[in-house]
Amino acid sequence: MRNVILFIGRYLTFFTFLFLQIVSLWFLYSFNQFHQARFSQTANELTGAVNKRYKNFENFFLQGEENRRLHRVNDSLLNLLSQQVATTDTSSRLVTDTLLIDSTRQYRRYYFRPASVVFNSTSSEKNYIQLDRGSLHGITENMSVLNADGSAVGIVVHVSPHFAQVMSLLHVRQKVNVSLQQTGDFGTLEWDGKDPGLLLLKGLPKSVPVKMGDPVVASKYSYNFPPGYPVGTIAEIIIDKSTNFYLLKVKPAARFNNLQYVFVVENLQYAEQTTLDQETRKKIEDAKRSSR
Amino acid sequence: MREIIRNLIRLLLFLFIEVFVLHKMPHLHRFISPSLYFLFLLWLPFSVSPRFLLWIGLATGLVIDYFLQSPGLHASACLWLCFLRPFLIGVLAPRESSEFNYREPSPQSLLWAPYLIYVTILTLVHHTWLTFLEWLSFGSFGDFLIKVFASTAISLLMIIPIELLFPRSLRFRTNVGG
Numbered sequence: 360m361r362n363v364i365l366f367i368g369r370y371l372t373f374f375t376f377l378f379l380q381i382v383s384l385w386f387l388y389s390f391n392q393f394h395q396a397r398f399s400q401t402a403n404e405l406t407g408a409v410n411k412r413y414k415n416f417e418n419f420f421l422q423g424e425e426n427r428r429l430h431r432v433n434d435s436l437l438n439l440l441s442q443q444v445a446t447t448d449t450s451s452r453l454v455t456d457t458l459l460i461d462s463t464r465q466y467r468r469y470y471f472r473p474a475s476v477v478f479n480s481t482s483s484e485k486n487y488i489q490l491d492r493g494s495l496h497g498i499t500e501n502m503s504v505l506n507a508d509g510s511a512v513g514i515v516v517h518v519s520p521h522f523a524q525v526m527s528l529l530h531v532r533q534k535v536n537v538s539l540q541q542t543g544d545f546g547t548l549e550w551d552g553k554d555p556g557l558l559l560l561k562g563l564p565k566s567v568p569v570k571m572g573d574p575v576v577a578s579k580y581s582y583n584f585p586p587g588y589p590v591g592t593i594a595e596i597i598i599d600k601s602t603n604f605y606l607l608k609v610k611p612a613a614r615f616n617n618l619q620y621v622f623v624v625e626n627l628q629y630a631e632q633t634t635l636d637q638e639t640r641k642k643i644e645d646a647k648r649s650s651r
Numbered sequence: 652m653r654e655i656i657r658n659l660i661r662l663l664l665f666l667f668i669e670v671f672v673l674h675k676m677p678h679l680h681r682f683i684s685p686s687l688y689f690l691f692l693l694w695l696p697f698s699v700s701p702r703f704l705l706w707i708g709l710a711t712g713l714v715i716d717y718f719l720q721s722p723g724l725h726a727s728a729c730l731w732l733c734f735l736r737p738f739l740i741g742v743l744a745p746r747e748s749s750e751f752n753y754r755e756p757s758p759q760s761l762l763w764a765p766y767l768i769y770v771t772i773l774t775l776v777h778h779t780w781l782t783f784l785e786w787l788s789f790g791s792f793g794d795f796l797i798k799v800f801a802s803t804a805i806s807l808l809m810i811i812p813i814e815l816l817f818p819r820s821l822r823f824r825t826n827v828g829g
Contacts, residue, residue, distance in 0.1 A: 371702065372701045372702050372705070372734075373734075375702050375705050375706075376705055376730060376733075376734040379705055379708075379709050379726075380727060380730050380731075382709070383709060383712065383713075383723040383726035383727040383730060384723060384727055385723070386716075386722040386723030386726065387721070387722060387723030387724055387727065387784065388723075402717040403717075405717075406718050409718075410718075413671055478718075478720075480674055480675075480719070480720075482674060482684055483684075483719070483721070484785060485721070487720045489720075524720070553681050554681060555681075616677055
């Protein structure tokens with residue numbers, strides 16, 4: 360026993376090293392669970408505050424670019440105003456609706472909240488973006504994030520009271536359901552961590568006609584992204600003879616190096632859709648098990 | 652006391668450069684991710700005990716990590732660096748003079764050639780471990796090797812001009828007072 364204590368005493372520095380190394384690796388590999396913990400939330404608030412100051416300073420130099428972009432958005436929004444559209448419908452007639460469900464009632468599916476980016480990176484394989492809006496402003500996980508001009512940026516993965524962390528499209532674990540604008544066929548958008556200027560579109564069957572420059576938009580089947588918003592354009596078509604699917608490279612529509620103001624988009628039906636999905640799966644699984 | 656404040660200011664400066672300059676600037680190439688903050692650890696005084704050095708390394712790494720949103724990654728690399736530092740200094744420092752005459756490792760205290768070896772080895776260790784951890788979850792072996800050497804080269808390319816441009820004051824430590 361005495362020898363053991365002597366041994367440890369002699370190599371105390373080495374054991375400290377070993378212990379701290381284990382601690383830091385534990386931080387690294389339990390990132391997701393650990394990230395939920397209080398400590399990281401405090402850290403998030405602190406780094407967020409510093410990042411916000413820096414961003415305020417940086418924005419001063421980048422306003423011109425952002426102004427042009429906002430101008431473009433305003434332009435496109437003006438075209439959507441109802442006063443720009445005239446109705447020439449003179450043949451309509453009133454029909455008494457006997458259905459119990461009012462099928463003409465409209466409901467809101469997406470709610471947009473503005474936010475500004477306080478931290479951003481494109482140089483790692485796992486890029487996160489930090490926004491200056493958090494749970495106090497109604498941001499929750501799984502909301503999608505669009506750039507000021509409506510192009511897809513990422514999905515909120517974690518929130519603290521004043522800040523939110525977004526998993527960028529430039530993240531090797533990111534998977535987004537997207538479709539071709541022309542045909543509506545859908546595939547999965549991923550990133551291989553190599554070139555921040557090129558995303559990968561997988562799972563699109565070769566029967567679909569694809570050209571260079573075809574626009575790729577958020578799919579109607581995505582739970583997070585509102586459909587039809589631009590994601591990118593096809594930049595390279597790789598035909599792999601061994602599969603029935605294309606491997607497409609997509610040039611992202613958002614310029615990730617230069618994000619300033621973004622929209623956080625809430626799908627108001629998100630909870631209902633996902634719970635229905637889960638319950639369906641459970642129901643079918645249970646039915647299978649009981650029939651056996 | 653002066654020593655502590657000097658090093659704290661240095662840490663803040665390196666943190667700022669790392670997070671807001673090196674990490675912000677447009678990507679040079681996917682294989683090259685320069686970093687400079689570990690120079691803070693290389694410049695710590697000789698008088699810091701090896702065990703305390705490890706704690707400083709962990710803290711520095713974690714601060715960087717929380718800014719770059721990768722808890723534990725840089726901390727782990729810093730620990731390697733801090734663990735190997737005393738051994739390297741022991742091997743490279745001229746026995747009789749430097750540790751008593753100079754405060755911290757610098758081209759003047761270790762002389763240029765040994766100092767360059769010291770910096771190169773520790774930079775290589777830092778980048779190897781960092782890239783290795785990234786590579787474990789992702790990537791190919793060829794990418795790993797290229798990335799380690801490219802990043803080390805670009806970091807050294809920044810460190811050497813820094814040493815030439817900002818020679819740290821060569822104050823001798825006397826026996827009278829601190």
